[in-house]
Amino acid sequence: MARITLSDVTKSWGETQVLQPMSLEIEDGEFVAILGPSGCGKSTTLFLLAGLYAATSGEIAFDGHTVNRVDARDRNVGVVFQSYALYPNLTIRENIAFPLRFQQVDKAGVTQRVEDAARQVQITRLLERKPSQLSGGQQQRVALARALVKEPNILLLDEPLSNLDATLRIAMRSELKAIQKRLGMTTLLVTHDQLEAITMADRIICMNEGRVVQIGTPEDLYRRPANLFVAGFIGSPPMNQLAAEAMGHTLQVGRMRLPLTRALAGPVTLGLRPEDIRLGRGSIAGRVQMIEPLGREVFYRLETEMGPLHALEAGEHPRFAEGEALGFDISNDHALLFDGYGQRVTDTALTARAPLDA
Amino acid sequence: MAMISIPDWAALERRGLLGRLGFLSAVLVFLTVLTLPLVIPYLWLLVKSFTAEGDPMAMSVLWRSAGIAVLGYAGAVGLTLVSGRAPAQAWAVLGLVLAGLLALLVVPHLTLENYRFLWTRDIEATGARSDMMPSIWEAMATSLAFALGQTIIVTVTAAPAAYALSRFAFVGRETALRGLLILHAFPALALTVAVFVQLWFMGLLNSIWGVMLVMSALELPFTIFVLKSFFDAAPWDTEMSAVTDGATRFQAFRMIVLPQVLPGLIAVATFAFLRGWEEYVFVQTLLLDNETLTMSLYLFFVAQDSMGADYGLIAAVGVIYLLPVLVLYIFTQKYITQMNFGGIKG
Numbered sequence: 001m002a003r004i005t006l007s008d009v010t011k012s013w014g015e016t017q018v019l020q021p022m023s024l025e026i027e028d029g030e031f032v033a034i035l036g037p038s039g040c041g042k043s044t045t046l047f048l049l050a051g052l053y054a055a056t057s058g059e060i061a062f063d064g065h066t067v068n069r070v071d072a073r074d075r076n077v078g079v080v081f082q083s084y085a086l087y088p089n090l091t092i093r094e095n096i097a098f099p100l101r102f103q104q105v106d107k108a109g110v111t112q113r114v115e116d117a118a119r120q121v122q123i124t125r126l127l128e129r130k131p132s133q134l135s136g137g138q139q140q141r142v143a144l145a146r147a148l149v150k151e152p153n154i155l156l157l158d159e160p161l162s163n164l165d166a167t168l169r170i171a172m173r174s175e176l177k178a179i180q181k182r183l184g185m186t187t188l189l190v191t192h193d194q195l196e197a198i199t200m201a202d203r204i205i206c207m208n209e210g211r212v213v214q215i216g217t218p219e220d221l222y223r224r225p226a227n228l229f230v231a232g233f234i235g236s237p238p239m240n241q242l243a244a245e246a247m248g249h250t251l252q253v254g255r256m257r258l259p260l261t262r263a264l265a266g267p268v269t270l271g272l273r274p275e276d277i278r279l280g281r282g283s284i285a286g287r288v289q290m291i292e293p294l295g296r297e298v299f300y301r302l303e304t305e306m307g308p309l310h311a312l313e314a315g316e317h318p319r320f321a322e323g324e325a326l327g328f329d330i331s332n333d334h335a336l337l338f339d340g341y342g343q344r345v346t347d348t349a350l351t352a353r354a355p356l357d358a
Numbered sequence: 359m360a361m362i363s364i365p366d367w368a369a370l371e372r373r374g375l376l377g378r379l380g381f382l383s384a385v386l387v388f389l390t391v392l393t394l395p396l397v398i399p400y401l402w403l404l405v406k407s408f409t410a411e412g413d414p415m416a417m418s419v420l421w422r423s424a425g426i427a428v429l430g431y432a433g434a435v436g437l438t439l440v441s442g443r444a445p446a447q448a449w450a451v452l453g454l455v456l457a458g459l460l461a462l463l464v465v466p467h468l469t470l471e472n473y474r475f476l477w478t479r480d481i482e483a484t485g486a487r488s489d490m491m492p493s494i495w496e497a498m499a500t501s502l503a504f505a506l507g508q509t510i511i512v513t514v515t516a517a518p519a520a521y522a523l524s525r526f527a528f529v530g531r532e533t534a535l536r537g538l539l540i541l542h543a544f545p546a547l548a549l550t551v552a553v554f555v556q557l558w559f560m561g562l563l564n565s566i567w568g569v570m571l572v573m574s575a576l577e578l579p580f581t582i583f584v585l586k587s588f589f590d591a592a593p594w595d596t597e598m599s600a601v602t603d604g605a606t607r608f609q610a611f612r613m614i615v616l617p618q619v620l621p622g623l624i625a626v627a628t629f630a631f632l633r634g635w636e637e638y639v640f641v642q643t644l645l646l647d648n649e650t651l652t653m654s655l656y657l658f659f660v661a662q663d664s665m666g667a668d669y670g671l672i673a674a675v676g677v678i679y680l681l682p683v684l685v686l687y688i689f690t691q692k693y694i695t696q697m698n699f700g701g702i703k704g
Contacts, residue, residue: 050602072601079602089617150603282407325519 002062002153003028004049009058013070017063018044020211021058026188026203028063031180033189033201037233041210042190046156049188053073062153063262073102075154078147082159084139084262086131092118093127099150117149118181138169140267144176148183154189155180161196173199191257194234228342231271237299240272240335242268242307250335250352256284262348264337271336274299274312280319282329290320304328373443374608386435388425401427403680407673408468415467422463472674476658481667493676497656502682504641504652505634506567509572512581512630513623519578520585521611525594535586541579557644564646570641577633579625588622624693628686634681653679 002025011019019041026032034042047053048060051072059066067075078099087095096114118124118157120140131139140160147155160176161169180187191197197204198218206221207228208216211231213224220254225231231239244253246264251257253270279300286304293299298318300311311328313319330350337345399663405423409416431453515646522528524534554563562568592615612656616623638654651659657675661667687694 052598052601072598073604073606075602077602081599083593083595085599085615087596087600089614089620097548098600098605099603102609146603304599307484331500 001024003060003064004065004154004186004188005059005291007059009045009048009060010056010071011041011053012056016110017056018210019048019056022030022212023058024205024215025128026213029178029184029187031187031189031200031202032205033191033197033203034205034207035191035194035197035233036117036207036213037104038192038270040207042192045207046158046190049154050077050156050304051081060325070190076152077154077156078150078152080140080143080147080160081262082145082162084163086139086142086146088131091127091130092131092134093125093131095131095142096146098151099146103150113149114145120148121145121175136163137172140164144179146266148179148185151161153186155185157187157189159191160189162193169196176200177271195236199204206233207252208233214340218255219240224344225271226344228269228271228338231336231338231344235273237274237310237312240270240274240277240309241338242270242272244268244270246337255305258350260348260350262349268345269307269338269342271338272309272330273334274310276331276334277302277309277311278331279311279313280301280326280328283325284328284330285325286328287325288320288322289320291320293318302328365488380563382439390431398424403673406471406669408470409670410469410471411471413467419464423460425460426456426464429459439465447527472668472670473678475671475675476678483552488609489607492651492656492659494656494675497651497653498678500566500650501635504570504637505631507567507570508574508577508634509627509630512577513627515574516578516581516585516622516626517616519582521615523582524586524589535583538579538583541589544584546576547639550640552639554643563644566645566650569637569641572635572644573634574630575635577630583594583625583628585619585622588619592618597646616625619695621696624690625696628690628694631682631686 002114006022007018008021008023010017010021018134022045034045034190036042044053048055051070051074055068060068062075087098088090090098093114096117097110097118100113113123113125116192118127123145125139126134126138131142134142135246140163144160157176161172164172164221166348173196180200189197198221204214204216204218205212213220214230219281220236221230225234228241232241242253244251244267246252246260246266246268248263248265249260251260251264251268251270274286284305286302286309288300289303289308290300290301291298293316295339296314296316298313298315299316300313300320302309302311332350337348337350339345365587401418401424405420406416413419430452433456437448437452471627479493557563557565557568557572560568562571596618597610597616600614601607605613605699636654638658641655642658643650645655657672657679660675661672
């Protein structure tokens with residue numbers, strides 16, 4: 001169990017700086033996800049914590065003690081690699097027992113702890129096999145058991161679910177979360193899958209191009225994204241982003257003009273979640289271009305006065321037909337405005353009043 | 359309504375069967391013809407080593423053995439083709455027939471006379487002082503020590519070199535890899551004089567250790583190159599994982615990486631051993647007097663008889679020379695078949 005503190009940590013490979021100065025704090029027992037597209041520096045951050053990479057500058061501390069100069073082998077972190085990195089020459093039992101070889105644990109203790117760890121991830125029947133005889137999902141469980149067996153301070157998971165099929169991924173997601181809550185271990189999950197981060201983590205660190213873009217709860221990132229990158233990265237289907245022009249208290253979006261609570265000027269972007277577009281009851285005019293039933297929801301592509309929009313509505317059957325004209329409304333509470341630099345404007349919003357020129 | 363032509367399934371089936379049989383037999387004939395010139399010398403060697411020199415039956419024993427070998431081959435091919443997987447009884451019958459033919463036509467004319475060098479040094483039966491003659495057992499021991507020594511030097515040196523080339527991105531890595539390839543491509547014989555002079559300066563001329571070092575050096579580029587591809591195939595992640603599990607870099611290498619490249623190590627060790635076992639030119643050149651004799655030199659010594667070549671004796675020495683190689687291959691072939699030659703990759 002440990003509290004992790006990063007202060008101005010950077011990482012460079014030769015001339016290229018892959019990690020801009022990064023400062024953050026992870027509480028003891030917290031489950032934090034680092035989310036970002038590939039190459040954003042999230043795995044680098046993980047390997048810095050594990051001690052596999054040395055930080056170029058800055059300070060990494062566990063429970064307030066600087067660990068920059070502590071070897072990876074002494075940091076007592078459990079790592080689950082994306083490839084699982086099982087030792088092909090050892091049986092599953094020997095794989096899980098491997099970390100205990102470097103600790104003073106007697107033989108009975110090793111057997112006990114290996115079996116406990118195996119029970120946690122439900123692989124007790126597989127202990128005598130070799131890794132090559134296991135399916136991907138089973139290998140993933142073995143990797144997790146091996147990381148858990150040494151009772152690490154910190155559990156680091158590098159895209160642990162990315163090599164599993166869709167059904168298994170959903171099952172492992174809740175299982176991993178349950179294990180983490182049960183053991184109360186500080187856990188860092190690296191993923192590019194926003195759904196994984198949202199469903200599992202207490203807090204999400206969103207990264208892009210080597211820097212932290214936003215840190216917050218899943219709801220913060222979904223409802224109050226700091227900028228257009230986070231807004232676009234989180235949510236599926238993604239947020240509608242409409243180019244708009246602010247003129248004082250009025251916002252020009254396509255042929256529409258909407259009132260603003262506070263004066264604003266210049267080009268802005270209006271962000272609307274697809275589910276915040278309420279179809280069939282409102283004064284904004286649009287036409288259905290295409291319908292995609294998704295099972296429990298229906299996805300609409302609309303051509304509207306404001307521009308092209310994507311809308312999502314609960315229900316199994318579409319309420320509108322392709323080509324049908326309809327009126328709709330937007331939930332002002334959830335509409336987001338981003339300035340010319342892509343940063344969210346926090347002190348201005350659409351008013352709840354009916355749109356102008358409707 | 360148009361007539362739907364019904365395909366003649368039976369005819370198509372016959373055509374398919376004929377096509378498959380034709381293809382199979384073509385492949386078989388081609389491979390057989392290709393293999394024949396490779397197999398004949400070994401058959402000759404084996405039969406010759408067991409027939410007495412000057413025996414009028416010698417030639418016909420050779421023909422008879424060849425005939426039995428052909429019969430055995432044809433029988434085996436036939437059994438495999440006809441019933442796919444022939445029952446054990448059929449194979450037993452074939453074996454019995456072959457053994458019977460051998461016992462009747464070949465065995466009565468065989469002799470162990472040519473193998474006399476195994477128990478006496480006086481191979482010409484001159485009655486001269488036999489301690490003057492070289493012993494096959496000493497030659498065998500020297501060759502074994504020579505080949506084993508070279509194997510150990512090569513693998514112990516090549517493993518860390520290949521590991522470094524596979525894992526570390528150091529300056530000049532690409533150049534080193536290319537250099538290795540060029541070194542392997544050079545004809546080693548071009549170096550003979552230079553090596554001779556160098557060994558003389560080092561005081562290792564006329565010493566088996568000197569030849570061993572030279573041979574190891576010549577063998578290293580190829581070995582490093584092959585081993586590197588084995589290290590490439592052992593994932594980085596497993597090593598990193600071992601380190602986070604509490605192992606030192608060296609423990610991770612020894613406990614996790616080395617076992618993964620073990621097949622590769624065995625394969626290259628086999629090749630190094632064989633190179634040492636068969637070496638003739640450098641031992642002949644660099645060992646000036648005939649005090650230390652390897653198997654290749656012993657074979658040469660036997661062949662260089664002033665009384666005229668004793669082919670039976672030469673063949674027998676050849677068979678003995680071959681045996682250890684055969685035994686080695688039986689134990690290591692499953693590792694050698696895993697070998698591949700990795701290119702220069704990042």
